[in-house]
Amino acid sequence: MIEFLKFLSIMIIPILITIILIHGMIKKINMYEAFVEGAAQGFQTSIRIMPYLIAIFLAIGIFKDSGALNLFTKILAPITKVLRIPSEILPLAIMRPISGSGSLGIVKDLVTTYGPDSFIGRLSCTMMGSAETIFYTMAVYFGAVGIKRGRHTLPAALISHIAAIFASVWVCRWIFS
Amino acid sequence: MMNIIWFIMIIVGMAVAVLTQNTHVINDAVIKNTQEAVVFAIGLTGIMAVWLGLMNIAEKSGLIKKIGRIMSPFIRLLYPEIPKDHPAISSIVMNMVANMFGAGNSATALGLKTMEELQRMNHHKNTASNAMCMFLVINMSSIQLIPLSVLKIRADAGSLDATEIIGTSLVATAVSTIVGIVACKLLERKY
Numbered sequence: 001m002i003e004f005l006k007f008l009s010i011m012i013i014p015i016l017i018t019i020i021l022i023h024g025m026i027k028k029i030n031m032y033e034a035f036v037e038g039a040a041q042g043f044q045t046s047i048r049i050m051p052y053l054i055a056i057f058l059a060i061g062i063f064k065d066s067g068a069l070n071l072f073t074k075i076l077a078p079i080t081k082v083l084r085i086p087s088e089i090l091p092l093a094i095m096r097p098i099s100g101s102g103s104l105g106i107v108k109d110l111v112t113t114y115g116p117d118s119f120i121g122r123l124s125c126t127m128m129g130s131a132e133t134i135f136y137t138m139a140v141y142f143g144a145v146g147i148k149r150g151r152h153t154l155p156a157a158l159i160s161h162i163a164a165i166f167a168s169v170w171v172c173r174w175i176f177s
Numbered sequence: 178m179m180n181i182i183w184f185i186m187i188i189v190g191m192a193v194a195v196l197t198q199n200t201h202v203i204n205d206a207v208i209k210n211t212q213e214a215v216v217f218a219i220g221l222t223g224i225m226a227v228w229l230g231l232m233n234i235a236e237k238s239g240l241i242k243k244i245g246r247i248m249s250p251f252i253r254l255l256y257p258e259i260p261k262d263h264p265a266i267s268s269i270v271m272n273m274v275a276n277m278f279g280a281g282n283s284a285t286a287l288g289l290k291t292m293e294e295l296q297r298m299n300h301h302k303n304t305a306s307n308a309m310c311m312f313l314v315i316n317m318s319s320i321q322l323i324p325l326s327v328l329k330i331r332a333d334a335g336s337l338d339a340t341e342i343i344g345t346s347l348v349a350t351a352v353s354t355i356v357g358i359v360a361c362k363l364l365e366r367k368y
Contacts, residue, residue, distance in 0.1 A: 012275065
């Protein structure tokens with residue numbers, strides 16, 4: 001099963017492209033022209049999201065590099081202790097919604113420090129695989145279509161992220177100990 | 178809300194840098210991160226163009242409509258306001274598939290295409306519709322089946338069974354996605 005899923009992960013893009021092209025061939029449309037016509041829109045989209053990307057990368061960069069993120073983690077530590085979340089995992093839980101590459105760096109760090117098959121190692125990998133970068137995704141997706149008011153998106157996403165943290169801790173305790 | 182968070186992140190970052198006498202990092206952070214953003218956006222241009230090109234073929238050949246029709250009963254549960262034959266359905270499905278299999282920037286390209294479709298039927302152009310909020314929350318709760326980058330880290334660190342976290346990740350992500358959907362449905366009435 002896992003081998004099959006791994007195989008699919010590598011094959012999914014070729015499969016999708018093949019289906020689209022074969023279907024287009026059967027329906028006898030001018031695919032080359034249709035592709036170029038669609039592709040032209042790609043440039044507009046990436047130019048449109050660029051200012052939003054710069055804004056969010058700037059804020060994330062300053063927040064992270066200044067040490068504010070570490071400070072934030074220290075402030076939250078007593079609360080998570082009560083909730084039985086291991087303190088080693090806290091920087092990851094906070095970094096995950098902010099930065100994808102940043103949190104991957106933390107996972108790498110935790111895995112090398114504690115070992116990939118330790119509880120912390122397994123928990124950090126589970127958490128990494130069960131959450132997404134919220135702020136960046138919101139900035140890019142809303143920015144691309146000019147949405148200024150995101151309404152309940154951020155609160156709902158944060159609730160979902162907190163659920164991911166608790167679920168990761170719970171399922172790892174259940175399976176691995 | 179983004180306005181406040183953006184402001185707080187920058188101001189708190191500045192304050193911490195000043196208090197810890199680390200102000201030189203701010204300058205580096207500004208240069209490094211803005212550059213990264215531009216490189217990222219330009220890098221995304223290629224893959225965006227590829228998927229928008231392919232989606233245009235799929236649209237012209239009628240494939241988009243077909244996928245939409247097959248998936249619409251399922252999609253309508255989560256996005257009741259999307260009409261049955263709308264092209265948004267198939268781009269939602271394709272983005273979900275790409276996300277599940279960790280297709281990275283391809284998933285982003287398809288997601289942006291979805292947002293454009295949803296924006297077309299949005300009545301208040303600068304306010305997110307219920308469908309947009311739901312789409313983003315599901316997207317951000319991550320439904321990836323095989324976290325390849327995590328598996329690589331584990332394998333590189335010499336794990337005895339690098340794949341053992343796939344099961345736990347799936348359980349955790351299922352819980353977070355369901356919680357996200359419920360939260361979204363409950364909150365959409367309040368905002």
